[in-house]
Amino acid sequence: MLDLISLLFAPFIDYQFMRRALVGCATLSLGTAPIGVFLMLRRLSLTGDAMAHAILPGVALAYLLCGLSVVAMTIGGLVAGLLVAMLAGATALKTKSSEDSTLAAFYLSSLALGVLLISAKGSNIDLLHVLFGTALALDDTAFTLLLITCVCSLVVFTLIYRPLVLGTLDKDYLDSFGSSGKVAHLAFMFLVVANLVAGFHALGTLMAVGLMILPACIARFWTRKLEPMLLLSILLSVAACWAGLLLSYYFGFSTSPSIVLLLAACYLISVVFSPLDGLLRSGKPTPSFNHNNKDMLL
Template structure:
């Protein structure tokens, strides 16, 4: 029992930075995992990854002028993410190019531009900080940002829940019978960008989308009901945060990637052993739509 306490609880009881890291990751999970569910159901999983990269040049511009300062980097990342999201949408509507192709082009340009900016202005340490985050060094400003974004996201998703589910089930029908179709779509994209910007302070622009998508993808192997998938994704995200931080503490691993690897292990186990996974005795359940 004592060994279990030393391994699981002692790191969080004895060290304030571990408690802050766990709280920050859990707050991020409360908003990011449900968003990941709807990204997955909308078949927009790679959109989240693209948007995570798209915030980099804005954060890099904030870094160039103000250093590793939370507010300028956050504002810059938010503006860059929104510009890429709406720019890709505009290109898809005004040209022959599909939205996925235009989004890929925009995010690749943004990623390369952001890395160049940070490399020119800073050092390799600064670049690693922005790309992979510093969840073990969250300060009160970062915690306040993550907490505020999580609160806004949870409230917004509660208000838009039925509309989001309806749009996932049949987007064309929903837009036909409701004038809220366009508003819900862009509000949802705005929430995704907002959470990616808040999360990159903790997990970095390359890792933050992992906490959004991997728990959601793992939960899909256990249920076909949206509400159940969302709750499972939330649970998997919280568990990944705790396991990843413990692995980081005990084996001196980078904290952000450890959290994502923990989520990856949960995904692989779910893929094999889930009710709709590879070992399911009801193969038809694996192909039933949510």
């Protein structure tokens, strides 16, 4: 028993870089997991994936100009992500195209441009750093950025929580109150971009979205209530970060894919064994979430 406890906790007790990585990833989880729940409930999960790719050109351009500067790449990623979101929305509005198709077109273009920019100057190591992060090598600037993003996200999330819930349940009803719904949606999308930009320093642009979406997808298999769903998604995210760091330490696996694959394994287990919607559930079927079933959220 003592040996098992030592295996689970000794790396974080003995090594500062492991403690820093765990705290940094746990801090990221606090900000991203609640956002992922609302992306999932509002059927915008793939929007999160699109925005994760959309920040890449800004990160790449900042890298070309300033090297591996955390501040420069953060600003570049924020500008690029917000620009893609606005361009996709404006294009969909002006051309009557579907918003998902315009967003897909812009984010695929952004992904290709970002990889091309990094490849033009950097090495394969630099490209891997941007795409998959360096959770085990967080410096003071990146660590501070994660903390600031988490605190700001929780404050803004608290302020827009009620409009988000109302918009998830009945968007038309929220729109009847005026511009508050649009303001809440814009603030929410800003949180999505900001957390993905902060997350890429630890997990990379390709993996950060996994920490945002997968815990929410797992949690919905185990509860229909919103607050337990939010709490469960955070706990799952933190647990996956802890386990992923252990896998990285003991077996030399890459940290960010390990974390996401652990969450993917939990998702598959939930698909099969969930008492709500699992493939092996017994008894009468349970209702799935929909926007008209308000008691499931409240």
